[in-house]
Amino acid sequence: MVRMTARGRLATLYTGLVFAAGVVLIALTYFLVRRGMQHRFVLFGRTANGEPLPTPTPDLAAIRSAERLREDTVTQLLTQSTIALAVVTALAAVLGWLIAGRLLRPIRAISATAQRLSAENLAERVPVNKPDDELAALAGTINGMLDRIESGIADRDRLLQSQRMFVANAAHELRTPLATMRTAIDVTLDGTPTRDELLAMAADVNNAVVQSQRTLDGLLVLARSQAGPTKHAPLDLADIFGAALVGIQGLTLHTDLKPAPMRGEPVLIERMAGNLVDNAVRYNETGGTITVATGVTATQAFVRITNTGQHIAPDDAARLFEPFVRAGASRQRADRSGTGLGLSIVRAIVTAHGGTVACTAPDSGGLDLTVHFVHAQPPEEP
Numbered sequence: 001m002v003r004m005t006a007r008g009r010l011a012t013l014y015t016g017l018v019f020a021a022g023v024v025l026i027a028l029t030y031f032l033v034r035r036g037m038q039h040r041f042v043l044f045g046r047t048a049n050g051e052p053l054p055t056p057t058p059d060l061a062a063i064r065s066a067e068r069l070r071e072d073t074v075t076q077l078l079t080q081s082t083i084a085l086a087v088v089t090a091l092a093a094v095l096g097w098l099i100a101g102r103l104l105r106p107i108r109a110i111s112a113t114a115q116r117l118s119a120e121n122l123a124e125r126v127p128v129n130k131p132d133d134e135l136a137a138l139a140g141t142i143n144g145m146l147d148r149i150e151s152g153i154a155d156r157d158r159l160l161q162s163q164r165m166f167v168a169n170a171a172h173e174l175r176t177p178l179a180t181m182r183t184a185i186d187v188t189l190d191g192t193p194t195r196d197e198l199l200a201m202a203a204d205v206n207n208a209v210v211q212s213q214r215t216l217d218g219l220l221v222l223a224r225s226q227a228g229p230t231k232h233a234p235l236d237l238a239d240i241f242g243a244a245l246v247g248i249q250g251l252t253l254h255t256d257l258k259p260a261p262m263r264g265e266p267v268l269i270e271r272m273a274g275n276l277v278d279n280a281v282r283y284n285e286t287g288g289t290i291t292v293a294t295g296v297t298a299t300q301a302f303v304r305i306t307n308t309g310q311h312i313a314p315d316d317a318a319r320l321f322e323p324f325v326r327a328g329a330s331r332q333r334a335d336r337s338g339t340g341l342g343l344s345i346v347r348a349i350v351t352a353h354g355g356t357v358a359c360t361a362p363d364s365g366g367l368d369l370t371v372h373f374v375h376a377q378p379p380e381e382p
Contacts, residue, residue: 006107007100014096015089022085030078037070106135110142122150174215177208184208215341232263234376237273237294237303244273245292251284256293260301262373264353272349273303275342276369280307284366300372309366317361321347346371 004012106129113126125146126139181204188201237260245253262269280290288308295302312320323344343359350357355373362368 007097007104010100010103011093011096014099015093018092018096019085019089022088026078026081026085029081030074033077034074037073106139110139114142117146122146122153174212177212177215180208181205231265233266234261235264235266235269236261237269237301237373240270240273241277241292241294241303241305244270244277245290248277248281248290250287251281252287252289254289254291256291256295258293258295260294260296260303261376262301262353263376264373268349268352272346272371275346276303276305276371279342279346279369280305280367283307284309288366296375297372299375301375302370302372304368304370306362306368307366308364311363311365312361312367314361317359317367320359320367321357 106127110126113124116124125143128136128139128143130136184201184204188197193201238257242255242257245255277290277292284290284307290308291304291306293304321343323341347357350371350373353373355371357372358370360368
């Protein structure tokens, strides 16, 4: 069974409608004309004196002739109407085919554009022609869908690339302590080790294990942060950062901890605060300063933490939130055992709570970090 195209079906529909309308018109005309020709016409005459003339005797031959004339007229009308209907139907078929093709031309353009598109080529769009009708709305809807698909594929590619880099960096970070342990064991066991050599090997292995444990803990926290908070509780950034700043030594500390209420998961927010403070301490300079301020704006709670330290290029500052990225190879302070996950965990926690984090590198050195969260209005007192 041959399936007709949409153009063929539309043309057939137009032709059928014209044909049906023509048949109804011919039938109605035939009925009215035949009914009108059934009337009899009788002539009456009067003399000059006003007296009526005698009624003429009916002529049967004339009556039969009139009947034949009527039937011939009606038959000829039906024949001519049928011929005219056939001509009009044929013309309607041709015009219907042309009009259907013109109406379906935008749909063919949409189909051709869709066939040319692929996952690697989503830049082309369906042309939106005038007038602004249903087909133009369809083309606009398809273009909007293509925009969303292209954006989704770009996000997917960025995510896959980020995951590949993350896995490669994680493997490298975990490979380094394993290599340290293997080297320490091989060197110590190459011969007859003494007690001191065994103790030194044990210390090296212990340090490598601790480093691996810190990296794994950071990866687990990062994965949990990206999954989002499981519960929300009322928090105050001033209290959280006040607790995180306890115990800092060798640095000058300036604080302006005003109430900054918000809602979030306490464990994750405390980890965020600890990472920010640890980053400010770890990569500071000897005798440097740390400044921490909390507060609220009209709709947001914020925390701003700045620290002194070595100068960081603006491009490097933007990359600090990527996993295992450290700005610069040299550090002023001796504690350099960071895993490179601190700020990436901070960004994941802030994003999971619907906040934003901004980072700038002052010309004098160090970092200036500002985190904003949605401000939680405290309940009104009765």
